[in-house]
Amino acid sequence: xxxxxxxxxxxxxxxxxxxxxxxxxxxxxxxxxxxxxxxxxxxxxxxxxxxxxxxxxxxxxxxxxxxxxxxxxxxxxxxxxxxxxxxxxxxxxxxxxxxxxxxxxxxxxxxxxxxxxxxxxxxxxxxxxxxxxxxxxxxxxxxxxxxxxxxxxxxxxxxxxxxxxxxxxxxxxxxxxxxxxxxxxxxxxxxxxxxxxxxxxxxxxxxxxxxxxxxxxxxxxxxxxxxxxxxxxxxxxxxxxxxxxxxxxxxxxxxxxxxxxxxxxxxxxxxxxxxxxxxxxxxxxxxxxxxxxxxxxxxxxxxxxxxxxxxxxxxxxxxxxxxxxxxxxxxxxxxxxxxxxxxxxxxxx
Numbered sequence: 001x002x003x004x005x006x007x008x009x010x011x012x013x014x015x016x017x018x019x020x021x022x023x024x025x026x027x028x029x030x031x032x033x034x035x036x037x038x039x040x041x042x043x044x045x046x047x048x049x050x051x052x053x054x055x056x057x058x059x060x061x062x063x064x065x066x067x068x069x070x071x072x073x074x075x076x077x078x079x080x081x082x083x084x085x086x087x088x089x090x091x092x093x094x095x096x097x098x099x100x101x102x103x104x105x106x107x108x109x110x111x112x113x114x115x116x117x118x119x120x121x122x123x124x125x126x127x128x129x130x131x132x133x134x135x136x137x138x139x140x141x142x143x144x145x146x147x148x149x150x151x152x153x154x155x156x157x158x159x160x161x162x163x164x165x166x167x168x169x170x171x172x173x174x175x176x177x178x179x180x181x182x183x184x185x186x187x188x189x190x191x192x193x194x195x196x197x198x199x200x201x202x203x204x205x206x207x208x209x210x211x212x213x214x215x216x217x218x219x220x221x222x223x224x225x226x227x228x229x230x231x232x233x234x235x236x237x238x239x240x241x242x243x244x245x246x247x248x249x250x251x252x253x254x255x256x257x258x259x260x261x262x263x264x265x266x267x268x269x270x271x272x273x274x275x276x277x278x279x280x281x282x283x284x285x286x287x288x289x290x291x292x293x294x295x296x297x298x299x300x301x302x303x304x305x306x307x308x309x310x311x312x313x314x315x316x317x318x319x320x321x322x323x324x325x326x327x328x329x330x331x332x333x334x335x336x337x338x339x340x341x342x343x344x345x346x347x348x349x
Contacts, residue, residue, distance in 0.1 A: 059190035066118030125160035125183035269325030
């Protein structure tokens with residue numbers, strides 16, 4: 001099973017290759033009444049955004065998918081690659097390298113084969129998807145899949161829902177005074193400036209918020225996750241006031257495994273039966289790998305290879321019967337492993 005590790009972003013605040021002579025932050029003539037005035041001024045002073053030759057920023061104008069791709073790829077200092085966007089017939093030369101950069105990074109996709117939607121206005125939910133992918137939160141968004149509190153959450157697409165709800169949970173996505181997120185409304189240059197500001201200038205805050213949301217929803221009695229040593233480590237503080245320090249990479253790996261393991265409780269024999277033999281082996285191998293972790297509730301009593309082989313053999317036989325296919329894949333895997341004396345519980349229950 002493929003997975004992506006959540007890794008800290010190293011963002012260089014550097015924009016180059018401007019197509020027009022920009023207006024400086026101090027000369028924007030049309031931002032006094034926009035909610036994003038402060039964000040625009042800060043980002044303008046840092047050369048992260050620019051305006052138009054007539055001195056305007058045009059905060060209420062919609063931003064197109066291609067233009068947003070350029071803004072985000074440059075903000076993240078991604079390697080540019082026009083070739084990676086060559087399959088799209090609607091991407092103009094001026095933004096093709098930037099679209100390709102997002103494609104390479106796994107941040108953006110086309111709207112359909114051969115069509116990126118470069119000249120289409122980008123929606124608010126599309127921007128959030130790209131931001132959460134850029135933050136490395138795609139897998140965690142999907143695994144946690146929070147319920148959104150936005151009053152118009154029913155308007156969020158099925159695809160965007162876990163990204164928007166995760167962004168909401170970490171405080172990155174906010175609604176209006178009526179609690180609406182307006183997911184299908186077109187993003188404006190003002191909204192883009194606000195989110196780019198939060199994403200770059202306050203990246204440590206939202207990254208740490210994300211780690212807390214992930215950890216607290218994965219580990220019982222975990223109260224706080226604190227970034228230390230310049231993104232190299234985290235300090236975990238528990239309800240009993242004990243704490244420990246762990247490398248960031250190990251923490252992220254453990255949280256992913258814990259959440260993926262919990263997800264297997266919701267898989268049943270019908271899900272298992274749709275898999276190829278190779279995929280079944282990969283799933284069971286992952287479960288056994290988790291049993292073999294120091295923090296697991298179980299200890300292996302045989303080699304991992306033997307445990308995988310025997311559990312797969314028993315599950316293949318058990319889930320042949322349609323009556324059994326309603327049963328939980330993980331619960332049955334645990335029962336088989338215990339019955340075969342392949343694992344033992346580390347808990348007293």
